[in-house]
Amino acid sequence: MFVSHNNFIYADTGLILFEVDNTTLTHNHVINNNFGVYFQRSESNDYHNNSMQTNGDYGLALDGDSHYNTIHHNAFLDNGGAASQAKDDGNENIWYEVQTSEGNYWNDWGGTGIYEIDGLGGNDDLYPLNIIPVISEIIKGNTTLQLLLVIPSLSVIFVLFQRKKK
DSSP states (O other): OEEESOEEESSSEEEEEESOBSOEEESOEEESOSEEEEEESOBSOEEESOEEESOSSOSEEEOTTOBSOEEESOEEESOOOSSSSEEEOSSSOBSSBTTTTBOOEETTOOSSSOEEOBSTTOOEESSOBSSOOOOOOOOOOOHHHHHHHHHHHHHHHHHHHHHHHO
16 A cells, blocks of 8 residues: 555644555655654554654654554654654664665754664664655645635526526
């Protein structure tokens, strides 16, 4: 499965992945939620080129039953959490791309060394990035508002058409 180019904004939890396996999630924006992204019992997913920004708690968290996920080339910006912007209670999750030895961008990283991830998994981002990776722009526009504007227009057209018939 492939999940891309979505905005998850102003919710309790931006995105919950429950028992999701072998999925690529890319170019998504998770912004201003109480909790960013939560992996539950999810394995072997590739989560890259996403932004997690100003979420009240962790930008991304993996429970103890989430394993073998790869998280890289994401932007973590001003998320809550304890000591870090992410939490990993799972095993064998990798916080960088193996082929390039490139991890994620963390705006609270000191600029040298690893980025320590909270959680029981003992996982860290071994290769934090100095610059924000390429992530598509936030999808703009409010489809609900656009629909509300179109429906009255259709009503007006219908009324005019009915008047011409008489």
